[in-house]
Amino acid sequence: MADVTGPVLVTGMGLMGSSLAAALTAAGIPVLVHHHRPEVALRAEARGFGRAITDLTTPAAIAVVCTPVSTIPGIVRTIAQGPTPVITDVGSTKGGLVESLADLAPRFIGSHPMCGSHKQGLEAVDPDLYRGRLTMITPTPASLPDQVSAAEALWRAVGCRVLRVDPIRHDHLVAEASHLPHVMANITAALLSAEAAPVGAGGFRDTTRIAAGSPALWADILTANATAVTDLVSQAESRLIQLRHLLAIGDREALATWLAEGHAGRRRFDDARHH
Amino acid sequence: MADVTGPVLVTGMGLMGSSLAAALTAAGIPVLVHHHRPEVALRAEARGFGRAITDLTTPAAIAVVCTPVSTIPGIVRTIAQGPTPVITDVGSTKGGLVESLADLAPRFIGSHPMCGSHKQGLEAVDPDLYRGRLTMITPTPASLPDQVSAAEALWRAVGCRVLRVDPIRHDHLVAEASHLPHVMANITAALLSAEAAPVGAGGFRDTTRIAAGSPALWADILTANATAVTDLVSQAESRLIQLRHLLAIGDREALATWLAEGHAGRRRFDDARHH
Numbered sequence: 001m002a003d004v005t006g007p008v009l010v011t012g013m014g015l016m017g018s019s020l021a022a023a024l025t026a027a028g029i030p031v032l033v034h035h036h037r038p039e040v041a042l043r044a045e046a047r048g049f050g051r052a053i054t055d056l057t058t059p060a061a062i063a064v065v066c067t068p069v070s071t072i073p074g075i076v077r078t079i080a081q082g083p084t085p086v087i088t089d090v091g092s093t094k095g096g097l098v099e100s101l102a103d104l105a106p107r108f109i110g111s112h113p114m115c116g117s118h119k120q121g122l123e124a125v126d127p128d129l130y131r132g133r134l135t136m137i138t139p140t141p142a143s144l145p146d147q148v149s150a151a152e153a154l155w156r157a158v159g160c161r162v163l164r165v166d167p168i169r170h171d172h173l174v175a176e177a178s179h180l181p182h183v184m185a186n187i188t189a190a191l192l193s194a195e196a197a198p199v200g201a202g203g204f205r206d207t208t209r210i211a212a213g214s215p216a217l218w219a220d221i222l223t224a225n226a227t228a229v230t231d232l233v234s235q236a237e238s239r240l241i242q243l244r245h246l247l248a249i250g251d252r253e254a255l256a257t258w259l260a261e262g263h264a265g266r267r268r269f270d271d272a273r274h275h
Numbered sequence: 276m277a278d279v280t281g282p283v284l285v286t287g288m289g290l291m292g293s294s295l296a297a298a299l300t301a302a303g304i305p306v307l308v309h310h311h312r313p314e315v316a317l318r319a320e321a322r323g324f325g326r327a328i329t330d331l332t333t334p335a336a337i338a339v340v341c342t343p344v345s346t347i348p349g350i351v352r353t354i355a356q357g358p359t360p361v362i363t364d365v366g367s368t369k370g371g372l373v374e375s376l377a378d379l380a381p382r383f384i385g386s387h388p389m390c391g392s393h394k395q396g397l398e399a400v401d402p403d404l405y406r407g408r409l410t411m412i413t414p415t416p417a418s419l420p421d422q423v424s425a426a427e428a429l430w431r432a433v434g435c436r437v438l439r440v441d442p443i444r445h446d447h448l449v450a451e452a453s454h455l456p457h458v459m460a461n462i463t464a465a466l467l468s469a470e471a472a473p474v475g476a477g478g479f480r481d482t483t484r485i486a487a488g489s490p491a492l493w494a495d496i497l498t499a500n501a502t503a504v505t506d507l508v509s510q511a512e513s514r515l516i517q518l519r520h521l522l523a524i525g526d527r528e529a530l531a532t533w534l535a536e537g538h539a540g541r542r543r544f545d546d547a548r549h550h
Contacts, residue, residue, distance in 0.1 A: 114474060114476045115476060133476065134473065134474065134476070136474070163473070172471075173468075173470060173471040173474045174471075174474060176466060176467050176468060176471040176474070177467065177471045177472075177474040177475040177476070177479050178474070178475075178476070178478055178479065180463055180466060181463050181478050181479050181482040181483070182478065183515075183518060184459040184460070184462065184463045184482065185459070185478075185482050185537070186534055186536075186537030186538070187459065187511050187514045187515070187537060188455055188456050188459045188511075188537075188540075189537040189538070189539075189540030189541040189544065190514065190536040190537040190539075190540045191451060191455060191507060191510055191511065191514075191540065192451050192452065192540045192543055192544060193448075193451060193543075194543055195448060196447075196448040196449075196451040196452045197452075197543040197544050197546070197547035198409065198438070198547040199389060199409065199411070199448045199449060199451070199452040199453070200452040200453075200544050200547070201389045201390060201408065201409070201452070201453070202390075203391075203453055203456050203457065203460075203484075203485045204452050204453065204456050204544060205544070206481040206482070206484045206485070207456040207459065207460050207481070207482055207483075207484070207485060208456070208482075208537075208540070208541050208544065209478075209481045209482070209541075210478045210481065210482060211537045211538060211540065211541040212538065212541050212542075212545075213538075214538075215531045215532075215534035215535040215537075215538050216531050218531075218534050219527045219528075219530040219531035219534055220527065222518075222522065222530060222534075223522070223525060223527050223530060226522040226523075226525070229522060230519055230522050230523070232466055233515050233518055233519050233522075234519065235466055236462050236463075236466065236515055237512055237515045237516065237519075239462045239465060239466075240458075240462070240508050240511055240512045240515070241512065243458060243497075243508055244505055244508050244509065244512075247497065247498065247501040247504060247505050247508075248501075248505070250498060250501070252494045252495065252498050253494075255494040255497060255498060256490045256491050256493075256494035257490075259461055259490035259493050259494055259497075260490040261461075261465040262460070262461030262462060262463075262464040262465040262483075262486045262490075263461070263464070263486060263487065263488075263489075263490050264464075264465075265463075265464030265465045265466065265467045265483070265486065266464040266483050266484075266486040266487050267487075268467060268468075268469055268472040269464065269467060269472050269475050269479060269480070269483065270487075271472070272472035272473040272475070
């Protein structure tokens with residue numbers, strides 16, 4: 001397995017970036033920390049997460065863009081003006097991003113670590129955020145073997161398992177596993193009246209936990225993955241219509257069969273945890 | 276505050292019934308335990324949860340029917356052939372039940388403790404299941420003050436807060452706080468493909484936890500509350516259609532506003548926990 005061969009440049013000292021810088025530092029890997037507001041990078045440096053820089057073209061072995069999804073392409077292009085040979089990111093969608101950076105394919109490779117929190121910012125830093133989590137990387141036929149190895153080595157250095165997936169397929173998988181759950185949690189919470197709020201118990205609490213996420217951040221995420229999200233939203237609508245029909249005709253047996261499909265989906269998820 | 280004034284008859288030694296019998300026994304209140312299979316009542320007796328009986332007309336101060344929703348009316352009528360003056364239940368819907376037992380109104384009063392578990396049966400017994408939880412009771416204009424006090428005393432004896440609610444209103448509140456969350460969790464889980472299963476993380480896990488509930492049990496619950504559930508399912512459909520429209524026109528600001536409504540709903544829930 002390849003090792004990380006030099007300093008890692010991390011830009012964006014939010015939760016994802018600061019936690020990555022802290023984890024790399026803890027693993028003994030030199031880190032260069034950057035933020036669009038230099039004082040935030042200095043705060044990260046003061047906390048021992050790396051050396052603060054203000055110039056994104058500073059040479060590194062690999063650069064990781066940990067900024068909001070919509071800003072990633074511009075920042076990748078700025079970094080690409082310098083010599084850093086491999087550039088990756090932590091954005092939650094990949095199809096459009098990889099396509100828009102196709103001309104940089106031998107340097108840019110998409111990454112998506114499957115972790116996060118409803119907490120935000122440098123203050124929420126967690127050096128163990130990545131440990132034991134899955135990171136998908138999305139090489140294309142234009143990617144170079146060394147570049148793929150460098151990205152894999154980065155994520156393994158902070159404790160991730162790594163899975164290679166086609167960028168478009170990636171976007172559908174995360175729509176199923178992450179974006180649809182967010183939409184459904186959000187709708188469930190939106191339909192809770194003030195009078196019903198004291199009635200909610202553990203089921204409501206868990207089902208809607210992720211609805212506490214930032215609306216602005218999630219508007220970005222869903223917009224960036226509009227095609228796959230729209231497909232799943234349509235499928236969810238169909239299932240609600242089926243349910244309404246089964247309730248209208250009062251077919252309890254068919255309703256149990258319908259519910260068993262969700263029960264089976266939950267089992268698919270649980271089974272995947274044990275491998 | 277009134278006390279429980281005599282033995283409590285608990286029928287149905289599933290999770291809810293056995294945990295109630297265990298909690299009452301722990302509170303020093305005499306309990307009569309019953310199950311349609313007498314050997315299950317004997318097992319509850321052997322574990323010290325009360326004295327096993329086979330005759331539902333055995334006199335008690337209050338009887339609590341902890342059996343599946345569809346069986347409650349028949350069992351209440353059997354108990355009402357004996358002298359027990361107050362009969363209640365733990366079913367999760369109340370409008371249809373209270374209406375179907377309207378002729379017994381001075382003896383039957385509906386109860387709904389807001390607790391449970393995906394675990395089932397006597398083996399899952401938890402004497403603390405009711406502690407600190409909310410129980411709604413659903414008196415009608417035909418209810419007697421002593422009967423309402425007796426039901427309240429029962430639930431307070433096992434550590435519940437008690438809220439009086441009209442039966443029809445109750446059903447809409449639980450549809451919002453419990454049944455719609457179940458539907459949405461179930462649909463989210465149903466739409467997870469085997470390939471996406473390893474990609475799910477903490478958000479998917481929490482959002483779909485309750486989809487592990489028994490399909491047969493939930494078919495009963497949703498059928499019993501079909502009117503209120505259908506109303507909320509229609510509202511959820513409308514929100515999905517709104518979301519699809521916002522994604523199609525790519526209006527990120529309107530999408531953030533739409534998401535903020537779910538964010539606010541989750542805050543209503545959190546705020547209700549602090550009172």
